[in-house]
Amino acid sequence: MDDKANSITILMADDDEDDRLMTKEAFDEAKLANELRFVEDGEELLDYLTHRNKYADSSTSPRPGLILLDLNMPRKDGREALREIKADPDLRQIPIVVLTTSKAEEDIYRSYDLGVNSFITKPVSFEGMVFVITTLAQYWFQIVRLPEDKK
Amino acid sequence: MFKNRIIFYVFLVILCPGIIFPVVSIYMVHPSFTTLPIEGFEDQAVNLGVHLAERYFPENEPLSKENIPLISEYADRHMKDFHLMKLKIFSPQGEVIYSTDSKDIGEINQKDYFHDTVAKGRPYTKVVKKDSLSLEEKKVVSDVVETYVPIMSGERFNGALEIYYDITANNRALDRIVFKSWIIHLLMTIAGLVITVVILIQLDRILTKQKKIEQELKVYSEKLKKSNQELQDFAHIASHDLQEPLRKVAAFGERLRMKYGNVLGEQGIDYLERIDSATGRMRNLIQGLLAFSRVTTKAQPFKKVDIGKVITGVLSDLEMRIQDTGGHVEVAQLPIIDADPLQMQQLFQNLIGNALKFHNKDHPPLVRVSAEPSGDNGVHARPGRYYRIIVEDNGIGFDNKYEERIFGVFQRLHGRKEYEGSGIGLSVCKKIAERHGGTISAKSAPGEGAKFIITLPEKQGGGEHHG
Numbered sequence: 001m002d003d004k005a006n007s008i009t010i011l012m013a014d015d016d017e018d019d020r021l022m023t024k025e026a027f028d029e030a031k032l033a034n035e036l037r038f039v040e041d042g043e044e045l046l047d048y049l050t051h052r053n054k055y056a057d058s059s060t061s062p063r064p065g066l067i068l069l070d071l072n073m074p075r076k077d078g079r080e081a082l083r084e085i086k087a088d089p090d091l092r093q094i095p096i097v098v099l100t101t102s103k104a105e106e107d108i109y110r111s112y113d114l115g116v117n118s119f120i121t122k123p124v125s126f127e128g129m130v131f132v133i134t135t136l137a138q139y140w141f142q143i144v145r146l147p148e149d150k151k
Numbered sequence: 152m153f154k155n156r157i158i159f160y161v162f163l164v165i166l167c168p169g170i171i172f173p174v175v176s177i178y179m180v181h182p183s184f185t186t187l188p189i190e191g192f193e194d195q196a197v198n199l200g201v202h203l204a205e206r207y208f209p210e211n212e213p214l215s216k217e218n219i220p221l222i223s224e225y226a227d228r229h230m231k232d233f234h235l236m237k238l239k240i241f242s243p244q245g246e247v248i249y250s251t252d253s254k255d256i257g258e259i260n261q262k263d264y265f266h267d268t269v270a271k272g273r274p275y276t277k278v279v280k281k282d283s284l285s286l287e288e289k290k291v292v293s294d295v296v297e298t299y300v301p302i303m304s305g306e307r308f309n310g311a312l313e314i315y316y317d318i319t320a321n322n323r324a325l326d327r328i329v330f331k332s333w334i335i336h337l338l339m340t341i342a343g344l345v346i347t348v349v350i351l352i353q354l355d356r357i358l359t360k361q362k363k364i365e366q367e368l369k370v371y372s373e374k375l376k377k378s379n380q381e382l383q384d385f386a387h388i389a390s391h392d393l394q395e396p397l398r399k400v401a402a403f404g405e406r407l408r409m410k411y412g413n414v415l416g417e418q419g420i421d422y423l424e425r426i427d428s429a430t431g432r433m434r435n436l437i438q439g440l441l442a443f444s445r446v447t448t449k450a451q452p453f454k455k456v457d458i459g460k461v462i463t464g465v466l467s468d469l470e471m472r473i474q475d476t477g478g479h480v481e482v483a484q485l486p487i488i489d490a491d492p493l494q495m496q497q498l499f500q501n502l503i504g505n506a507l508k509f510h511n512k513d514h515p516p517l518v519r520v521s522a523e524p525s526g527d528n529g530v531h532a533r534p535g536r537y538y539r540i541i542v543e544d545n546g547i548g549f550d551n552k553y554e555e556r557i558f559g560v561f562q563r564l565h566g567r568k569e570y571e572g573s574g575i576g577l578s579v580c581k582k583i584a585e586r587h588g589g590t591i592s593a594k595s596a597p598g599e600g601a602k603f604i605i606t607l608p609e610k611q612g613g614g615e616h617h618g
Contacts, residue, residue, distance in 0.1 A: 018399045025406065101395060124398050124434075126405045 008065030008141055009035045013045040013081065014099075015073045019122070023068070026129040032137050037064070042076030045069075046084060049091050064094060066140050069116075071100040071107060079110060086115040093147045095140060099132075155362075158355040165347050173336045181329045188321060192296040193276040196314040199233055200274075200300030203312060208302060214240060214310030216248045226251055236295060237315035243270070243308050265299065270308045275299040281319065293319040379447075386444035390437045397437065401430045432573075436561070439575030442497075443560060446582040451491045453587075453611040458540065459485040461495045462520055465503055472507050478516035485522050486538045489611035494583045499542070501576040502603050506544035508570060511598070517545045525606055536609040537589070543602040548595040557593060580605075587611070 014020050020038050027036050039045045045067070048055045055061040067085075071078035078098065085091045095117040100107070103121050111119050120136075123129050140146070153159040207225060209218045219240060226238050230251055240249040245260035268275045276298040279291050300312045404426050412420060462482050466473070473480060480503060503518055510516035525537040549557065549564055556562050558581040563574040577591075580603075584591040589607035 016395075018403075022399075022402055022406075101391075101398070122398070124401060126402045126409070129402070 007034075008146075009037060009062045010066045010068065011037050011039065011045070011048065011064035012068040012099075013039045013042065013073065013078065014068070014070040015040050016070070019070070022126065022129055023133065026126065026133045029126075029130045030134040030137065032133070034137065034141070035062075037061075041073040042078060042081030042084075044075075045081050046076070049085065049094075050088075065146055066136075067094055067096045068099045068136075069096050071098060071102055071111070079114065082111065082114045082116060095144075095146065097136060097140075153351065153355045154359045155355050158351050158358065162348070162351050165351075166344065169340050169344050169347075173333075173340050176336055177333060181333070188318070188325065189276065189278055189296055192316050192318065193274060193298050195233075196276070196296075196298035196312075196316070197274050197300050199229070199235075199314060200298075200302065200312040203229070204302045208309070211304040211307075212309060213243045213307075214248060214302065215242055219249060222249050234316070235314055236293070236317040237313075239313040241265075241299075241311040241313065243310050248310075265311070269299040269301045269311050272301050272303045272306075272308065274301065278318075293317050294322045383444050383448055386440055387448050390441040390444065393437050394434070397430055397433055401427065401434075404430070432567070435573040436575075439561070439573035439579075443575055443579050443582060446494065446579060446586060450586065451493055453489045453491055455487055456490040456492045456495050457485070457487045458490075458495060458499075458522070461492065462499055462503075464496060465500045468500060469503060469507065472504070476507055476510055476516050478507055478510065478518065480518040480520065483519070483521035485520065485540065486524075486609065488538060488607055488609050490587055490607065491583075494586070498580050498583045498605070501580050502542040502605075505576060506542060506546060506601070508572070509546040509548075509601070510544070511546055514545065519543050537606050538609060540605045540607065541602060542605075543600060545600040548597050548599045548601045550597055551595055554593050554595075558591065 012020065012023055014023070024036060027034075037048075039048050047053045048061050049063075051058045051061060069078045069082060073081075078100065082096060082098070085094070085096065092115070096115075097118040097120060098107075098111050098116050099120050099122055101122050108119050118136075120132060123132055153162065203225075207219070207222065208214060212218055222240065226249070229235065230238060235251075238249075238251045239247055239255060241260060242248050245265050247255045247258045247260070250256050264275050276296060279295045279297060281292065281294050282290060284290060294317070296316045296318050298314050298316075300314065302309045302311060404423055408415070408420065408423050412423075415423065459482065462485060466480055466482075469480075472478075499520070503520070506518040507516050520540070520542050522538050522540045525539040553564055557564065558577050560578040561574040562578070563572065581591050584605055584607065587607050588611065589605060591603065591605045593601060593603050595601035
């Protein structure tokens with residue numbers, strides 16, 4: 001992986017502390033050098049992206065190259081956050097991958113309808129999680145070309 | 152009087168002819184009873200007049216006192232013979248030239264009817280009630296029919312006879328008949344109304360009771376619906392939310408093994424394996440519960456489903472297991488019915504899957520799927536055509552006393568070591584059959600294979616069924 005790919009920040013929005021820990025461990029296991037940051041709900045996710053409240057200083061909250069989004073979260077859930085991000089002309093280029101426990105048809109349909117880039121059901125095992133993270137990183141940072149950050 | 156508005160309307164509708172019929176009979180039918188005999192009296196009077204004229208009156212000559220000299224003799228005789236009350240003879244000018252009541256003689260009738268009607272050759276009749284005025288404006292003492300009979304020779308008016316019949320007795324007899332029929336009418340009407348009211352009151356009572364029962368039933372069914380819905384929501388949410396911590400237990404167990412497996416020792420690893428196996432079972436149970444609740448929460452609308460095609464799909468899904476067991480599945484002609492295609496797939500996947508799973512170790516499984524038309528077997532609430540679809544195998548079977556039990560949620564007849572499974576498959580089958588307004592039953596004996604019979608309606612009436 002080249003430096004440019006390594007410098008891409010991944011932002012994960014998930015209210016579940018265990019899942020955040022598991023994802024972090026899976027990241028380490030996959031030996032990814034990217035910075036992985038966490039927010040705990042949709043509200044915080046939008047604060048981060050639009051540099052509001054505690055993320056007002058944009059130098060400490062770099063624009064993510066990929067967002068991992070849980071659907072079921074308190075305050076503002078993933079669906080609402082997804083709709084707002086995809087409606088924002090500044091943010092809608094950021095690829096979003098839904099990573100959720102839901103397998104529900106309507107969640108899958110609604111997510112793609114709102115413009116999500118991928119929908120992944122959280123794997124049951126840690127091994128599965130490592131595989132998903134490795135594959136995601138490979139796909140989004142090596143295979144796919146992402147838009148340049150203009151800022 | 153009536154609690155049901157409809158019954159009250161029925162009562163009104165029945166009341167109308169009950170009133171109209173006697174009114175019609177009194178005002179329209181009964182009067183004809185009296186006009187009919189009067190016509191008879193008029194005819195009789197005319198006949199009598201013609202007879203007298205032919206016999207005793209001079210031909211072609213206007214009547215006068217002079218040409219009817221012997222009148223009083225035969226007039227009296229005729230009075231008696233024909234029960235007349237009075238007999239008068241008029242000259243063409245209207246002068247009374249003879250009367251059985253001598254007081255009348257010499258009077259002159261100048262009324263219009265005499266000159267306009269009788270003098271033109273037409274008889275004229277009037278009924279005079281007792282104490283009212285006669286045609287000559289005299290009071291009569293009884294009910295009378297008086298008839299003027301013209302005596303003509305060709306076009307010429309020669310004079311007239313006036314014949315009085317006393318119809319008091321006749322009228323009295325008629326009145327009695329009319330009164331009797333009127334009373335009968337009245338009694339019949341009253342009896343009819345009383346019977347009607349009694350029947351309607353009974354009907355009203357039954358309907359009111361029925362309405363009350365219906366309302367109670369509605370309340371119960373609403374309650375049941377609500378509690379069913381709550382139960383389904385609960386099962387759905389519970390199974391979703393239960394999966395979450397389970398996933399963590401499994402995942403962190405795995406992390407523990409990966410990172411610290413070498414320091415845990417053999418016993419530690421054994422514990423971890425037991426945790427792993429328990430979480431696996433728990434996951435199966437939760438997924439079973441989810442599958443069970445999805446029969447109603449994820450129900451698709453009914454449409455035409457070719458069961459034969461469903462079985463083909465199921466067999467291709469089960470291909471590996473059929474090959475592994477060396478089994479064979481025979482499929483006969485199967486019907487097309489209104490159903491939820493995914494649930495039909497699930498139903499037969501479970502049943503054929505079971506048939507393959509519980510096969511006899513001594514010989515490869517043989518599964519037969521067949522169908523036959525079935526009448527309304529009384530268990531079903533709706534009439535219509537049904538199909539009996541039979542899935543039978545030559546497997547290990549089971550004791551028929553467990554027939555009810557095997558369709559219960561999480562009911563198993565075998566230990567986990569013998570046969571894996573969550574005990575949810577057949578309960579899902581039952582729920583699917585019931586949602587389609589059908590039934591499922593089983594027949595078996597240990598070692599003799601099992602036979603599962605699903606009865607499903609050919610057509611769906613639209614609504615859901617809650618077995």
